[in-house]
Amino acid sequence: MREFGYQRAHDVAGAVALLAADPDARFLGGGTNLVDLMKTGVERPARLVDIRELPLGRVEPTADGGLRIGATVTNSDLAAHPEVRRRYPALTQAVLAGASGQLRNMATVGGNLLQRTRCGYFSDVSKPCNKRTPGSGCPAVSGEHHNHAVLGASGHCVAVHPSDMGVALTAFDAVISYESPDGPGEVPLTDFYLPVGDTPHLETALPPGALITHVTLPPAPVAARSRYRKVRERASYAFAIGSVAAALDIEDGFVREARLAFGAVASRPWRARAAESVLIGASADGGTFAAAADAELEAARPLPENGYKVTLMRNLAVAVLTELAERDVR
Amino acid sequence: MDPAPPSTSSAITLNINGEKHRLSIDHRTTLLDVLREHLDLTGTKKGCDQGQCGACTVLVDGRRVVSCLNLAVAAEGRDITTIEGVADSDQLHPVQQAFLDLDGYQCGYCTPGQICSAIAVIEEHAAGWPSAVTDDVGIEAGPAPLTSDEIRERMSGNLCRCGAYVSIVQAVSRAAAAYEEGRAAEAVKEASV
Numbered sequence: 001m002r003e004f005g006y007q008r009a010h011d012v013a014g015a016v017a018l019l020a021a022d023p024d025a026r027f028l029g030g031g032t033n034l035v036d037l038m039k040t041g042v043e044r045p046a047r048l049v050d051i052r053e054l055p056l057g058r059v060e061p062t063a064d065g066g067l068r069i070g071a072t073v074t075n076s077d078l079a080a081h082p083e084v085r086r087r088y089p090a091l092t093q094a095v096l097a098g099a100s101g102q103l104r105n106m107a108t109v110g111g112n113l114l115q116r117t118r119c120g121y122f123s124d125v126s127k128p129c130n131k132r133t134p135g136s137g138c139p140a141v142s143g144e145h146h147n148h149a150v151l152g153a154s155g156h157c158v159a160v161h162p163s164d165m166g167v168a169l170t171a172f173d174a175v176i177s178y179e180s181p182d183g184p185g186e187v188p189l190t191d192f193y194l195p196v197g198d199t200p201h202l203e204t205a206l207p208p209g210a211l212i213t214h215v216t217l218p219p220a221p222v223a224a225r226s227r228y229r230k231v232r233e234r235a236s237y238a239f240a241i242g243s244v245a246a247a248l249d250i251e252d253g254f255v256r257e258a259r260l261a262f263g264a265v266a267s268r269p270w271r272a273r274a275a276e277s278v279l280i281g282a283s284a285d286g287g288t289f290a291a292a293a294d295a296e297l298e299a300a301r302p303l304p305e306n307g308y309k310v311t312l313m314r315n316l317a318v319a320v321l322t323e324l325a326e327r328d329v330r
Numbered sequence: 331m332d333p334a335p336p337s338t339s340s341a342i343t344l345n346i347n348g349e350k351h352r353l354s355i356d357h358r359t360t361l362l363d364v365l366r367e368h369l370d371l372t373g374t375k376k377g378c379d380q381g382q383c384g385a386c387t388v389l390v391d392g393r394r395v396v397s398c399l400n401l402a403v404a405a406e407g408r409d410i411t412t413i414e415g416v417a418d419s420d421q422l423h424p425v426q427q428a429f430l431d432l433d434g435y436q437c438g439y440c441t442p443g444q445i446c447s448a449i450a451v452i453e454e455h456a457a458g459w460p461s462a463v464t465d466d467v468g469i470e471a472g473p474a475p476l477t478s479d480e481i482r483e484r485m486s487g488n489l490c491r492c493g494a495y496v497s498i499v500q501a502v503s504r505a506a507a508a509y510e511e512g513r514a515a516e517a518v519k520e521a522s523v
Contacts, residue, residue: 005336006357006403028404035360035399036380047336048357050404076393080459085469096462100487101454102447103381105393106400236462236486 001038005047009054012179012213018049019209020181027051027211029072030106032099033115041125042116042132052108056213059083065219071110071212075099075165078109088217090226090245094168097230100237110212113166113176113192114204117159117267118239120144130156131200138200141303147241150300150309152266157200158303160264161193162239167263168228170271171245172217180210189215193268200267222249222257225328229320230263231312240264242312248324250284260292260321262313265300272296275317284325286318293317342406346371347415353402361405362386362397365412373413373442377489384488387443388412394450396487413442416449425449425505434501436492444488448502451484452476452509476506 006028009015019025024046028034037043056070059081067083078084079095099107121127121139128136140148140158148158166189174189187205194202206212217223226247232238243263249256258279260272275292282288293314300310339356344364353368362379365371365388374397377385381399388397389411416423425448428434435441455476460467463483464474474480481502482495490498 001358003338004357005338006340006401007336028401031399031401031404032381035401038358039380048401052404076454076459080457082469085460085467089467092460092467093462096460096464096467100384100396101451101484102384102387102394102396102487103399106395230462236483 001041002044002046004045006050007047008050008052012054012056012211015049015051015054016179016181016209016211018047019211022047023208025049027110029108029111030074030103032103032107033111037116037123040123042123051211056110062216062219067217069109069215069217071214072108075104075107075109075112076101078165079104086224088168088172088220088223088226090171090223090228090247091165091168091217093228094164094230094243094245097228097240097243098164109165109215112163113169113189113212113215115161115163116203118162119148119159122159131159131203134199134201144305145303146305147239147264148303148306149266150302150306150313151262151270151297152196152268153301154196154198154200156198157196157267159200159267161266161268162264163269164228164230164240164243164263166269167243167261168226168245169215169217170269171226171247171259171261172220172223175216175218176212177214177216178206178210178212180207182207184213185210186216189269190271196267203267220247220259222247222259225249225324226259227320227324229316231316242309242316244313244316244320246317246320246324248279248284248321248328250325250328253284255279255282255284255288260296260317262296262317265309265313272317274298279321284328286322289318289321289325290314292321340403342403344402344406344410345408346410347412355402357401357403359402360398361388361390361400361402361410364402365397371412371414375439375442377440377443382489383440383443384447385440385443387446387488389446389450392450392453394447411446413446416445423449424508425452425501428501428505428508429498432497432501432504434494434497435490436494440488440490440492444485444490444498447485447488448498448505451481451502452506454484455480455506456509456513476503478503481506 026045028048056072230243247259262270275296278292375385377383
């Protein structure tokens with residue numbers, strides 16, 4: 001591991017200034033991804049700026065009925081928060097589906113969004129990787145890719161974003177607020193992750209040196225009727241091979257409002273807008289749910305070893321929507 | 331103007347099991363390595379050193395964490411409890427006693443991490459935290475009972491290569507029941523004061 005300087009930031013402006021002064025500096029939250037990447041040599045910061053003492057550790061209702069989540073709130077505290085459980089239960093379920101109790105106690109909301117892919121080639125500095133070393137190639141395309149992307153990928157990178165939390169936040173139209181050397185900014189989560197294209201090393205819309213300060217959930221009554229389901233190769237403590245965050249508001253047998261997002265299928269949490277268009281206004285039945293899933297997965301381009309994901313995601317989306325419809329008895 | 335190259339080591343004070351320890355360490359040193367290599371507190375074990383096995387679990391400010399991904403310098407100012415500190419002088423912690431009574435181990439290597447994790451699991455559950463197997467996470471549903479399935483899910487970050495899971499779950503279950511009885515007795519006492 002490269003030697004590094006360490007200091008604790010006490011105010012947001014100071015934290016941002018420290019990073020602006022040193023391009024080899026990194027913010028340290030829980031460290032559950034960064035310290036791991038430093039051990040394997042993928043990340044080699046010269047300076048760590050510990051942000052856990054910044055006043056960003058609260059979950060607060062907003063005046064319009066949404067929720068404002070500080071970037072250093074731990075995964076555990078987010079999942080256990082009464083307002084999250086009451087108004088955005090799929091978010092609690094998503095967070096609890098990830099990692100282990102120990103890791104959830106350490107990991108921050110901001111860090112979860114910024115976590116890197118777990119593609120085996122990205123993680124191994126002895127292997128080529130366009131994300132880690134632009135232009136070096138993508139061995140996954142013709143190599144080990146059973147848990148790689150089926151949507152939105154390119155010949156340059158087929159890695160998936162492994163977050164569970166991000167999938168629920170994407171379904172609920174979260175907005176990311178940040179502080180940068182040029183002042184504050186905000187970006188919808190659905191625009192936060194850049195398309196892969198031929199620039200997989202450019203992952204987010206954050207300006208250089210910017211610090212995520214909050215994640216804001218707009219008010220969304222439909223979110224109270226939501227569910228997150230994760231499919232993985234073990235019963236627990238494993239990354240998703242496919243996941244769904246969904247919310248349905250049904251009246252007189254018709255879908256009045258719907259939210260749908262897929263996880264582990266793309267380089268970012270995938271908002272299923274084509275599926276939502278099919279759902280809204282349609283009869284809330286299995287035929288509609290299947291048509292919606294098919295509409296979204298029509299754009300899927302599986303690799304030789306991950307075609308199962310398309311079938312899996314279709315079945316999973318239909319199952320979660322069906323469960324929500326059965327629960328939604330007025 | 332380039333920033334001055336930062337110092338890559340620091341003199342820090344760590345609060346461990348109620349005692350203060352002054353150390354001079356390279357920032358790259360994890361909390362796990364400080365415990366084992368610098369302070370001779372070898373009860374906490376190194377299994378994978380990448381946060382995936384739970385053998386290195388300790389309590390920081392009362393919360394279970396993996397010490398292999400905590401930098402020692404980042405742990406300064408927090409209250410750290412290791413397996414060496416969970417007993418009350420010569421009175422074993424109820425979780426330790428349950429592991430002994432129910433034979434919740436074989437080789438014992440994962441056991442300190444299992445015990446530290448289990449202590450936290452019982453408190454997390456008592457605080458009303460749901461888990462990934464809790465059917466209804468809504469706040470009106472009330473706390474889910476600590477079933478075998480709940481224990482398995484909450485303890486899933488602690489691997490046991492010997493496969494002692496059956497008796498580990500039984501030990502956690504017994505310790506949790508004793509904790510609940512203790513809390514109920516406290517509530518009765520307070521109500522009658």
